[in-house]
Amino acid sequence: MKRTTIIDIAEALGVTPSTVSRALAGNSRVSEQTRDRVREKALELGYQPNVVAAALRRGKSDTVGMVVPRINRHFFSHVISAVEEVLNPAGFNLLICQSHEKADLEKLAVQVLLKNRVAGIILSHALETVDFGVFDAAARERVPVVQFDRVHTAVAGPRIINDNFSGAYLAVKHLIKSGYKRIAHLTGSLSVNVYQERYRGYKYALEEAGLPIDTGVMENSITRETGYESTLSLLQQTRFDAMFCAGDFAAIGAMQALHDKGLSVPSAMGIVGFANEPFSDFISPRLSTVEQNAHDMGHLTAKALIRAINGKGPLEADWEEVVPVRLLVRDSSMRSEAVAY
Amino acid sequence: MKRTTIIDIAEALGVTPSTVSRALAGNSRVSEQTRDRVREKALELGYQPNVVAAALRRGKSDTVGMVVPRINRHFFSHVISAVEEVLNPAGFNLLICQSHEKADLEKLAVQVLLKNRVAGIILSHALETVDFGVFDAAARERVPVVQFDRVHTAVAGPRIINDNFSGAYLAVKHLIKSGYKRIAHLTGSLSVNVYQERYRGYKYALEEAGLPIDTGVMENSITRETGYESTLSLLQQTRFDAMFCAGDFAAIGAMQALHDKGLSVPSAMGIVGFANEPFSDFISPRLSTVEQNAHDMGHLTAKALIRAINGKGPLEADWEEVVPVRLLVRDSSMRSEAVAY
DNA sequence: GTTATTTGTGCAAACGTTTGTATTTTTGTT
DNA sequence: AACAAAAATACAAACGTTTGCACAAATAAC
Numbered sequence: 001m002k003r004t005t006i007i008d009i010a011e012a013l014g015v016t017p018s019t020v021s022r023a024l025a026g027n028s029r030v031s032e033q034t035r036d037r038v039r040e041k042a043l044e045l046g047y048q049p050n051v052v053a054a055a056l057r058r059g060k061s062d063t064v065g066m067v068v069p070r071i072n073r074h075f076f077s078h079v080i081s082a083v084e085e086v087l088n089p090a091g092f093n094l095l096i097c098q099s100h101e102k103a104d105l106e107k108l109a110v111q112v113l114l115k116n117r118v119a120g121i122i123l124s125h126a127l128e129t130v131d132f133g134v135f136d137a138a139a140r141e142r143v144p145v146v147q148f149d150r151v152h153t154a155v156a157g158p159r160i161i162n163d164n165f166s167g168a169y170l171a172v173k174h175l176i177k178s179g180y181k182r183i184a185h186l187t188g189s190l191s192v193n194v195y196q197e198r199y200r201g202y203k204y205a206l207e208e209a210g211l212p213i214d215t216g217v218m219e220n221s222i223t224r225e226t227g228y229e230s231t232l233s234l235l236q237q238t239r240f241d242a243m244f245c246a247g248d249f250a251a252i253g254a255m256q257a258l259h260d261k262g263l264s265v266p267s268a269m270g271i272v273g274f275a276n277e278p279f280s281d282f283i284s285p286r287l288s289t290v291e292q293n294a295h296d297m298g299h300l301t302a303k304a305l306i307r308a309i310n311g312k313g314p315l316e317a318d319w320e321e322v323v324p325v326r327l328l329v330r331d332s333s334m335r336s337e338a339v340a341y
Numbered sequence: 342m343k344r345t346t347i348i349d350i351a352e353a354l355g356v357t358p359s360t361v362s363r364a365l366a367g368n369s370r371v372s373e374q375t376r377d378r379v380r381e382k383a384l385e386l387g388y389q390p391n392v393v394a395a396a397l398r399r400g401k402s403d404t405v406g407m408v409v410p411r412i413n414r415h416f417f418s419h420v421i422s423a424v425e426e427v428l429n430p431a432g433f434n435l436l437i438c439q440s441h442e443k444a445d446l447e448k449l450a451v452q453v454l455l456k457n458r459v460a461g462i463i464l465s466h467a468l469e470t471v472d473f474g475v476f477d478a479a480a481r482e483r484v485p486v487v488q489f490d491r492v493h494t495a496v497a498g499p500r501i502i503n504d505n506f507s508g509a510y511l512a513v514k515h516l517i518k519s520g521y522k523r524i525a526h527l528t529g530s531l532s533v534n535v536y537q538e539r540y541r542g543y544k545y546a547l548e549e550a551g552l553p554i555d556t557g558v559m560e561n562s563i564t565r566e567t568g569y570e571s572t573l574s575l576l577q578q579t580r581f582d583a584m585f586c587a588g589d590f591a592a593i594g595a596m597q598a599l600h601d602k603g604l605s606v607p608s609a610m611g612i613v614g615f616a617n618e619p620f621s622d623f624i625s626p627r628l629s630t631v632e633q634n635a636h637d638m639g640h641l642t643a644k645a646l647i648r649a650i651n652g653k654g655p656l657e658a659d660w661e662e663v664v665p666v667r668l669l670v671r672d673s674s675m676r677s678e679a680v681a682y
Numbered sequence: 683g684t685t686a687t688t689t690g691t692g693c694a695a696a697c698g699t700t701t702g703t704a705t706t707t708t709t710g711t712t
Numbered sequence: 713a714a715c716a717a718a719a720a721t722a723c724a725a726a727c728g729t730t731t732g733c734a735c736a737a738a739t740a741a742c
Binding site for chain 2: 048114279
């Protein structure tokens with residue numbers, strides 16, 4: 001069956017398509033009366049606007065593209081939901097792509113979005129990404145880009161980031177307060193802003209307390225598996241009584257390694273993770289961690305994009321916004337008394 | 342800066358846009374030579390096809406819409422990834438929407454997708470959904486719909502489902518084999534196919550073994566919180582020595598309730614969950630569960646949709662495909678010896 | 683009562699493709 | 713060399729909106 005168009009409505013009412021278009025858009029140049037007649041007829045005929053045609057004519061769609069490393073990460077999926085919460089009421093809908101942490105897939109996703117003439121792009125980089133050429137294309141085509149969490153200054157536009165420095169600082173400071181003295185660090189790639197900042201916070205807390213910062217830092221130890229392996233080799237290389245892990249998955253792996261070696265948490269070893277993955281609350285011992293505010297981040301990101309789309313000028317185009325994080329103290333970092341390892 | 346179109350390429354080469362279009366599409370009616378010249382020039386000018394215009398002209402886009410209750414569920418996010426794996430190479434891209442388990446949001450999402458003239462829709466219903474009117478609109482507009490996991494026969498088109506019956510049957514049979522005799526059941530809404538089938542498998546296993554089926558079944562106990570509450574009230578109402586939970590979150594809640602009541606798992610109480618959530622493997626005791634094959638499900642779903650889009654007729658339009666599940670026996674359901682409760 | 687202003691509508695072009703049909707050019711046949 | 717067939721390209725309409733401009737009718741200003 002043929003879909004009804006504004007032309008059908010126009011013919012049924014004896015007006016022109018342009019009037020119908022304006023009526024449906026709520027344009028004040030069409031009288032209240034015909035506006036109602038049009039709306040009524042549209043409902044009657046079950047009219048569904050063809051946004052594709054509108055997008056072509058306007059040169060811009062009401063679709064926003066979003067590229068994340070993976071949608072099944074607690075943090076990212078919650079940011080997505082929060083972004084939706086803002087974008088949908090504003091009349092936009094979301095086209096979600098995954099980069100699977102691959103730079104080439106990220107690039108491809110951005111190209112697909114540009115081909116689809118999206119109104120804007122929200123993005124968090126893959127770990128690998130080093131070439132930011134595609135984003136020049138976006139800038140050239142006047143498609144605003146807002147980065148969140150994993151951001152890079154090479155890309156123009158607003159950046160919404162977590163307060164990774166403070167989160168790490170608070171976590172390590174808390175470990176120190178709990179009586180731990182030699183604190184190791186499991187982190188991701190230090191070429192990523194997120195891990196750089198967490199590392200900086202870690203170092204700062206140690207320096208402030210006058211503790212050694214050479215206790216052991218393992219890069220690229222962010223998954224459960226690498227966390228497990230890195231912990232085992234750290235145990236051989238150096239002595240430490242606590243670990244600050246830049247991610248909860250790494251913390252889980254570390255705890256498993258410690259368990260296998262007969263070291264109990266938190267008495268022999270204190271642990272703090274990062275991200276508050278859903279499981280962190282009901283493993284044993286319950287994992288202390290740093291909670292990121294995915295909800296606020298999503299809201300801020302979406303709002304920044306909407307502002308950019310509405311062209312509030314390139315004045316405020318390039319700035320950074322920091323979302324506070326929160327330390328959740330649970331069992332894995334609480335010992336009644338400091339015990340030398 | 343103005344974006345390059347096929348018209349620009351045509352003018353630069355002294356041919357017409359139609360020739361350029363056909364050249365880029367690899368149409369055999371244009372000579373090899375000009376095809377190469379066009380491709381070269383397109384590359385040189387940095388041409389990016391405007392898929393919006395193409396979609397308008399063809400009356401159909403290369404975007405596929407997908408509606409899921411939530412993207413942050415382990416199962417759904419993995420199905421999405423698997424769907425992507427098939428759809429992207431086939432030249433489609435995914436527009437993902439969340440219904441947040443609300444029937445009205447699901448309806449809205451489908452309408453948005455239809456307005457966007459998607460090539461097809463992949464969908465798993467919200468728990469609430471009872472009115473399937475929107476899907477008639479989809480059928481009328483010849484937009485194929487493929488349902489997965491949470492399906493309903495009121496909607497036309499292929500349905501890809503998990504073998505919930507067998508999963509439940511295997512789980513309960515395993516509990517029985519382990520020596521448990523009185524097995525309770527925590528389930529979701531029995532108006533959803535998924536939970537209906539799991540319930541059926543549960544009952545069948547009990548009947549087969551000649552065990553009582555009146556041990557206690559609690560509906561709407563599928564979250565961690567409701568699982569916790571339901572277990573507590575079950576403990577007051579009736580006697581049982583094992584639980585089959587229709588979801589891992591419920592199982593976690595149950596384990597917590599049992600722990601609070603001083604009942605140890607698996608010695609005093611056996612537990613099997615469903616879905617193999619990522620945490621199930623590293624809680625203590627490790628949770629036995631039924632693993633669903635999200636990957637295969639996604640692949641089959643995407644392939645079914647592609648077949649439907651390519652119009653392999655309404656002959657095979659309405660059928661059901663069952664994806665096998667697998668019982669994962671871990672610690673929560675293994676006791677060396679049956680102990681009467 | 684004439685002219686200026688406002689208000690409501692129509693006309694037509696444009697957005698960038700795709701595609702059926704017509705036309706030209708090339709190739710093949712006799 | 714003449715003609716048919718095939719191959720390559722051109723022409724033009726269409727997809728369903730939006731929107732600048734023109735125009736008519738109604739209202740306001742003098």
